Amino acid sequence: MLVDSHCHLDFPDFSDERDAVVARAVAAGVRRMVTISTRVKRFPSILEIAESHAEVYCSVGTHPHNAAEETDVTTEELVHLSQHPKVVAIGEAGLDYFYDRAPRDAQATGFRRHIAAARETGLPLVIHSRDADADMAAILEDETGKGAFPFILHCFSSGRGLAETGVKLGGYVSFSGILTFKKSDELRKIARNVPRDRLLVETDAPYLAPQPFRGKRNEPAYVAYTAMVLAETIGVEAGELSAITTDNFFRLFRKMPRPNGRSG
Ligand SMILES: [Zn+2]
Numbered sequence: 001m002l003v004d005s006h007c008h009l010d011f012p013d014f015s016d017e018r019d020a021v022v023a024r025a026v027a028a029g030v031r032r033m034v035t036i037s038t039r040v041k042r043f044p045s046i047l048e049i050a051e052s053h054a055e056v057y058c059s060v061g062t063h064p065h066n067a068a069e070e071t072d073v074t075t076e077e078l079v080h081l082s083q084h085p086k087v088v089a090i091g092e093a094g095l096d097y098f099y100d101r102a103p104r105d106a107q108a109t110g111f112r113r114h115i116a117a118a119r120e121t122g123l124p125l126v127i128h129s130r131d132a133d134a135d136m137a138a139i140l141e142d143e144t145g146k147g148a149f150p151f152i153l154h155c156f157s158s159g160r161g162l163a164e165t166g167v168k169l170g171g172y173v174s175f176s177g178i179l180t181f182k183k184s185d186e187l188r189k190i191a192r193n194v195p196r197d198r199l200l201v202e203t204d205a206p207y208l209a210p211q212p213f214r215g216k217r218n219e220p221a222y223v224a225y226t227a228m229v230l231a232e233t234i235g236v237e238a239g240e241l242s243a244i245t246t247d248n249f250f251r252l253f254r255k256m257p258r259p260n261g262r263s264g
């Protein structure tokens, strides 16, 4: 059994065949998917997808790209919306200095509100960080100092220092299809240094399809390809890697019931 800890099933890329995409994932052994919120405004459509598939759960939050559009989203609102049984995480929130689509101060303010919601609910915060290593590390240190909160550095593509800071502060590190790209030697080196009990895999579908699908639309079934490369990278069998990442997943996303037996 595998789990896709991060995908975007609400994106229009999937609107024609969402049911088929979920079915292909389940057929490939991906028994749980978390579809990740990027706008609280659109949360109802995410929730609807989670409610219509037993294998799909969701998060609630504002992506840093959309931080300026949702400056009115409070910690209280996030906490309130997260009470639905299908909501298992807060986010994705964080800092994206590569695209800089929202002013940096709006990104940081929104991010800290999401941190407060994660701390209050105990739900893991899904963190998006791109080209923002120093500020991300500083905020994580500062906020953890006020009180620990569970988190995951999703689609990890930052430097070694941020991975180390994340692990030191109790966080998990999730690898996407980027890990399978030829040029990702440095990233594979970082993955080898992450403690095994902090490793996760994800697709970030529809983006970042792993090899051999690079450049095509990604989907949750393909998380198996990233898992295969991660297994090779850290030197374990594929089955052991599935067990490691799935155990980690259910420890972190603790609100989600673990499926029993072969179905469910
Ligand atoms: Zn992201």
Ligand SMILES: [Zn+2]
Residues within 6 Å of the ligand: 006, 007, 008, 036, 092, 204
């Ligand atoms: Zn995402």
